[in-house]
Amino acid sequence: MHEDVERCVRAVQAKDARFDGWFFTGVLTTGIYCRPSCPATPPKAENMRFYPSAAAAQRAGFRACKRCRPDAAPGSPEWNHRADAVARAMRLIADGVVDREGVPGLAVRLGYSARQVERQLQAELGAGPLALARAQRAQTARLLIETTALPMADVAFAAGFASIRTFNDTVREVFALTPTLLRERAARGRPAAAAGTISLRLPFRRPLCPDNLFGHLAANAVPGVEEWRDGAYRRTLRLPGGPGIVALSPRPEHVACTLTLTDLRDLTVAISRCRWTLDLDADPVAVDDLLRADPVLAPLVDKAPGRRVPRSPDGAEFAVRAVLGQQVSTAAARTHAGRLAAARGEPVEDPGGGLTRLFPEPGALAGAELALPRARRATVAALAEELAAGEIDLGVGGDWNEARARLAALPGIGPWTVETVAMRALGDPDAFVPGDLGVRAAARALDLPAAPAALARRSCAWRPWRAYAVQYLWATGDHAINRLPAA
Incomplete structure (x- = not known):
């Protein structure tokens, strides 16, 4: 643009x-x-x-x-609805891959040479991966400077800078203030956060309808891994430096976010995953304008515009949970996932709530006892094996089409599971589940075709935003996923 x-x-x-x-x-x-x-x-x-x-x-x-702090603006929606190499690269950079693995690591994940990645990013964004990562480090540094009492040396290394001098030079260059002056301007008598705890505001493009977004996450919360407490969706996060806990609360102008981290160097990654989970970089105006052009969907959009697609900060976790939830109720799926987490998940401490576990990594699921039909247990085992071996990439930089094909090749995984994972783990905005019971019920109520094949054909008018159309269709039902839980 x-x-x-x-x-x-x-x-x-x-x-x-x-x-x-x-x-x-x-x-x-x-x-x-x-x-x-x-x-x-x-x-x-x-x-x-x-x-x-x-x-x-x-x-x-x-x-x-x-005044406007452009470095803290919402991310471009381009990187959420595109599946090409540049969009995948931007999602991976936001997830901290360049800081952890360098440009060669980014290139390997994308399947290109480092020179090709550099050339493509320069052509479209006017900056290469190192410059993009540097801008991100500067924003992380600013957050740590303004919201914690950490010594500046600790801020520098937590933000990913290799030296104090580089940190000082970058902050002065980007913000025209020294780190000390930045902290003094932001303080204004506000108490600093506790060690390892960061409180910040996550911006978004308006409008935002929090009902289905937080309602869906809360209704499907896995006991011990997620919870709704005091008006906030809380969950554990598996981060590079150790476990983390996040609390996310909807506000009229932003989402309040409190992060408790084992390692402050995980701040950038944690923020990126929170924004991804809440789909905060979406362009709701573009989405709603297209869906509103359909006279069947227009009243639903006008009633509650700005619906987002609730996602997962961990694609592998969500894929396992999707299989556990096949052909069972929401309550049963939560029970199965909670038992699995209690048996195989890594313990965490949560002084502020009831979170006790990280959801187990795929490699920890081998031999897990599950109260499921034999075929479903075999599907979970096969999926976990493929995920642990890296044969299926459900991360933010994963190839959507390749992931779909690999999932579909596993026994016991059908179109509903594939598209649900594509929608909520991979973030494909055009993922569609015409066979979903809630979608079919909504279709019948709206005089849309209820047969999956016919509904899929009818849905072509909603492309490339069919995942958002699903949210509006689900909202026609009386289900807990459609409303904020009581505080």
Whole structure:
């Protein structure tokens, strides 16, 4: 979009928050870059330059605006609804792969050479993987500086910087303030967070309907792994540096997020996985405009616009849970998953609630006792074996079509499971489950074709947002997934 200068100028002049994260505006007269919705007086059009990423604006010599904090804008929805190499690379960079494995590790995951990855990212985003990761480290550093009392040396290494000097230089270059001044400006008498605990706000594009999003997560919560407590969805996270716990609460303008981490270097990864779980980088206006064009869906969209697709921070976990939930009730699926977690999950401590376990990794499921039919037990075992061996990649950088094919090749996994995993683990916005009981019930109530094949044909009008259409169809039923739990 950044190449459409006229459209970008109009968005900046209108201070249109819908375009935050789609592009960034460099202002020649001030040397700063902003998000489109910056509250400052818009500059003259001839003084604007547009960039596809914060990293590209920083490389061009612009520093982040202190008023609109463009480095903290919602992520571009491009990386959520595309399945090409650039989109997969951006999801992996957000998940911290470059910091952990370097550019060669990123390239291996994508199946390209490091030079090819560099070239593709430069062509589309104006910055290579190292620059994109550096911009992300700068934002992580800012969060740690402003929300904790950690010594600056600890902040530097927790944010992923190789040296104090690089940390200081980057913070000054990006924010035009020293780390100490950043902390002083943010403090204003606010008490610092406890060690290992970070409280922050997760921005999103409006509108956002929290009912089905948090309702679905809470209704399907696995005992010991997830819970709804005090108005927040809480769950354990398996992170590179050790277990973490997150509490997510819907607010009118943001999602409140409290993270308790074993290793603060996991902050960037944890934030990325929380945003992914809540689908916060979606473009609800684009989604709803297309679905509203169908007269059958229009009343559903108008009633509660901004529905998101509830996802999982761990694709392998969700795939196992999807198989456990085949042909059983939500309550039964939770019971099976909870027993599995209690028997094979790694213990965690949660002084603030009732979380006790990480969901077990695939390699820990071998020989697990499950009160399931023999065929279903065999399916769980085969899936766990493939996931543990790395034969099926359900991570944020996974290839959607390849994952579908490998899942479908396993005995006992049919179209419903494949598409459910594609929707909620892989994040494919066009995944569709025409055979789902709730979807078929909604179709009958709306005079849509109820037969799966016919409904799939009818759903072509909703592409590429059929996963969102599913949320609106599910919302026609009286089920706990459609409403926020009582606080």
